[in-house]
Amino acid sequence: MNAQYGYVRVSTNEQNEERQVTAMRTFGVATDAIFSEKMSGKNFNRPIYKSLMKKLKRGDTLVIKSIDRLGRDYGEILEQWQFITKKKKAFIVVLDMPLLDTREKERDLTGAFVSDLVLQILSYVAEQERVFLRQRQEEGIAAAKEKGVQFGRPKKESQSDFYEIVEKWEQKKLTLQDALDISGLSQATFYRRLQSLSRE
Numbered sequence: 001m002n003a004q005y006g007y008v009r010v011s012t013n014e015q016n017e018e019r020q021v022t023a024m025r026t027f028g029v030a031t032d033a034i035f036s037e038k039m040s041g042k043n044f045n046r047p048i049y050k051s052l053m054k055k056l057k058r059g060d061t062l063v064i065k066s067i068d069r070l071g072r073d074y075g076e077i078l079e080q081w082q083f084i085t086k087k088k089k090a091f092i093v094v095l096d097m098p099l100l101d102t103r104e105k106e107r108d109l110t111g112a113f114v115s116d117l118v119l120q121i122l123s124y125v126a127e128q129e130r131v132f133l134r135q136r137q138e139e140g141i142a143a144a145k146e147k148g149v150q151f152g153r154p155k156k157e158s159q160s161d162f163y164e165i166v167e168k169w170e171q172k173k174l175t176l177q178d179a180l181d182i183s184g185l186s187q188a189t190f191y192r193r194l195q196s197l198s199r200e
Contacts (some may be wrong), residue, residue, distance in 0.1 A: 002059040005138060006034040007052055009069045013038055014188050019063040023095050029063050041072040044080060058089040066096040067119065074124055081119055137177065144178040162193060 006024035010017045017036055022162060024034050035050035044050075062084060064070055071077045084090050085102055094100035099118045162183060169179040180190055 002061070002106060003055075003057070004033060004061045004063065005052060005056065006063045007049065007069065008036040008047075008065070009041060009046075010038050011040050012186070014186055020069065023065050024063055027063055027093070027095060033143055041070070042067065043073065044076055053084075053088075055091050056084065056088055059091075060088075061091040061093060063093045063095065065094075067094055067100065078120065081116075099171060138183075140175060140177050141181060144174065144181070147173065166194060 006015045006021075006027075006029035008020040008024065010020075010195065015038070017038070021034060021036065025031065029182065035048050035052040037046055039046045039048075052062075067077065070080060081092065084092055091103045092100065093103065165174070165179050165183050169176045174182070174189070178192075180187060183190060185193070
């Protein structure tokens with residue numbers, strides 16, 4: 001009997017994978033067949049993903065919530081897609097994009113072509129968004145440096161340093177992204193520390 005597996009990925013420990021897991025269960029993937037890991041999607045050197053690939057056999061189905069859960073790199077996503085569908089002879093279902101469902105298109109040449117074409121377009125767009133994001137971050141850092149902001153994550157940030165960053169942010173001398181870059185904190189941690197300041 002052919003198996004059905006779900007693959008869930010979040011990039012950091014602070015992100016919650018429950019939304020993806022719920023989508024898998026709703027689709028019909030058994031809880032014990034959902035492979036979940038907290039790792040960056042910059043490449044496919046991920047232990048849980050590798051373990052899943054070893055289990056995936058011909059005729060099995062891999063279910064993912066969205067194409068970026070598979071990975072972030074355009075070329076590598078296409079390579080993995082070909083590996084799974086052509087070499088492994090397994091199926092892929094992308095829940096957020098019905099066109100990327102290879103199960104019904106296995107015998108349909110036009111359907112397979114459309115699926116591959118849509119995948120290439122989506123992968124390209126996803127990669128371009130990351131390029132633009134990096135560009136905006138670099139522009140933000142450059143703008144902050146022009147304002148005299150010193151960069152370089154401190155090895156051990158003192159409470160007084162954080163006070164100073166918050167003060168500049170509240171005075172609108174820094175954007176939120178500038179404050180996060182300087183403090184080396186995630187947005188969630190930044191706001192948590194901000195709340196603890198207000199209780200002091």
